[in-house]
Amino acid sequence: RTDGVSNPCWVCHTAGLGPNTRDDVELQASYGFSEAAQVNHWTNLFVDRGPFIAATPDAEILAWVRQDDYGPLRAALAAQPGYRGWVPDLDLDRGFDDDGFARDGSGWRAVRYQPFPGAFWPGGGSTDDVFVRLPDAFQRGADGVPSRDVYRLNLALVEAAIAGVDDPATLALDREVEPIDERLLGVDLDGDGEVRAATDRIRRLPPRYAGAAAAVKVEALVLPLGTELMHSVRYLDPDEPGLRARRMKELRYMRKVEAPDAWARLRAYEHEADEKDEGRLPRYRGDALEGLVNAFGWRLQGFIEDADGRLRLQTDEEHRFCMGCHQNLGVTVDSTFALARKVPGRDGWRPQDLRGLRDRPQVGHVDGEVLTYFRRVGGGDETRSNDELIARYVRRAATAGTPPELDDVALRRAGPGGELDLVGLLAPSRARALALDKAYLAVVREQSFVRGRDAVLAPATRVQRRVDDASTGLAAAGRVYRDGRSHLRWDPAVSR
Template sequence: MASQGFNRPIILLCLSSIVGFGGTLMGEYISRTTLHNPYANIPAQCYIETSGGTQNACMFCHTNAPARAHLGNNNPQAGLSTVTGNLQTTYSFAPVTQQTIAATINPWENTLFPERLEVAYQKSANRFDERTMVEYLKQNNWSIAYSKRGGEMGWENGQDTSTWRLFPDLSPSDLPAKADGFVRTKSKERALFGDITGWRAINFMPYGIFTPMSGSVSGIYIRLPKAFMQDAKGAWSEAIYAQNLALLERAITDRLEANDPKTYYGKASDVEVHRGLYPLYTEFAHPLHYVDLRAKGTRATRVKEIRYMVKTKMFYPGEMVEKDEDAPIFLNEKQGWINNGAGWILAGFIEDAKGNLRPQKAEELMQCIGCHSDNYGFEPSAFTSGRQYH
């Protein structure tokens, strides 16, 4: 398993694999010292000026508030967790190795010297004609990318070695979700049961980077394994699926009640309910749209990114481990995915210079790890974003 590799010595390139439910994901270990920015997991916001400590912008992320409010963040970061500690007051950036540049030096030069970025942009052969922006936002680059993916769920298809293997099986032509939150389809190829794709739109607690004010409009969708959609006899049951999603919501937001079952409903009755944990093979799809004030909900047709997560291994809270600052990262750049060291595979597809989606590179994938990792031997000891279902 990939998570075991984080306890090994650094290896520049080491071909390995993650065995999933029905297939194998092939990747490689690489040292972060080979990256232009070995601290790409630490976002530019973390280098903000605090006026000598009088302004605590760090508390926006490193806080206990979401956990106290039961918003889905089961890993508070300001002292409530004995595992994480108080990241507001005691966290420091340690170097990957003693031979690399210090993490305390801001590597995000575009925030320090924006004028240099403007000069480079004006000289670029791919400089954008801003007069065409309105039409650009209406172009459907998501559908073009979706048409390149295989027919089966990529993480289950062991024979698939294509670039688009982990592009999420969520078609924009099936959106928006219906009033009940379920994403339905008229396509027989995309339907798991009847017209159900299995995807469910959810509400979530947004951080500042996912709001129209900062230039992005998000949609987040969850899909549980097929067993969670079936009754005890294996027949499709919308009622069972809704029950299981509601039970998962209470588990994730620490709202489980005394009379809640210890296992999920229907064919998933052999799966235990754990506070703060998603079941194995839970999937998330996260399209990140441009803002279009002319569109409904300000959500442009064009997407900046398509993000995907699938849980391939169970980890449980309370496991005490020592952070491994120089841990290698396990990824596949061709397919645009990375292992977060806590049981999840994260994939990302982002616009290229011409506006077409492409798999993300190693440093871009490291950005995902900055938030979506945990206390299992990866730098940094980070947090899970709050999510709520309705």
């Protein structure tokens, strides 16, 4: 519920860039639900988890979040005859080398990135990490021999193509990357007039990728066919420096299985609009056993805990939770989030770690993303339920015609020249972290994910149970924004 003053919608619903021609800014001004969605089915938001939280000892929840549920999942799937879906082949226990490559030789590489505002800040109850893998041809030289240098070059080209937008109006490109060898491609990538053995900037995209992938075109804001992404959503461990627990709440996987052309993308947007106008729920190809395929060629499959804490395949209905965000949002880049927010260069090729990350402006913005979020939302999450962050940074809540009064000085402490990082700025207290873990465990025990999987400490009071009035009140208040972006300004002067 926006109350006409709080706009968390701007971070997702915005004008798309490049091939993403989706412009869903109107969803900031109007709830715009189809008839099927006018009643809020996320009823877990209104459940009082207080008794369960109080009855669960801290030692019990700490023991829970420190257990490994990923290894047992891999073993169970490998032993399952006839299973048609994705089997995770990344050995997390073997870890990653200094360049972020998996030591198991699987080709997976760890990505360090700025967490998506609001929903993926740790105060909401979760941490996460992301890994990427390009197809085998991208990992080999023109002679077909595996080549780490070629793979690094191709990953740098992907980074520049997806994350390198420096100006949303022109899509100008200027991206810091890890040191790469231009000679492997024969193209002057940094625009200095030479093809050199080492450069750490890409200012122009070549027509094609390197090595055995030389037949594949490089497209701005488009990932190559066969790209894989693995995303784990985890509990909080307040005793870990980066807050990430060993136990996974969910394991999510995406693989690009089709490469739709511009016409197919436009038709997908039209089809989604037709479904909404007709009051129908979206339909997707595929099933839970193999994953659902969105309109832009991505197959998504996910695992979630069963009541005993084992990761299990999500049901068809549970899979749809993922499809909404990874199909028709203006803010996504080729249906994805994390790669566009990658830390530039070598420092962005290692396991996710919020420590040392600063509050940075989105491209086209002046102030940091966290500060901007608080100004537009009046809190640290979509429903303004995080009382800790409100107490830290909100002096007076917004009212009709009056923006919130914030402690700007405190919010800027993780910006340029400040003494904090995102952990120091946004981390929950130990008590809140454990309470959020317990609240989510209650949902796990119930297996009630179809009613919502947010960790809520008390029944939500700023959430609609039913939408009868289409207007959010934000347009009349002048609080609709067209400038939400995944891309960030990585100014060299700001430490990361």
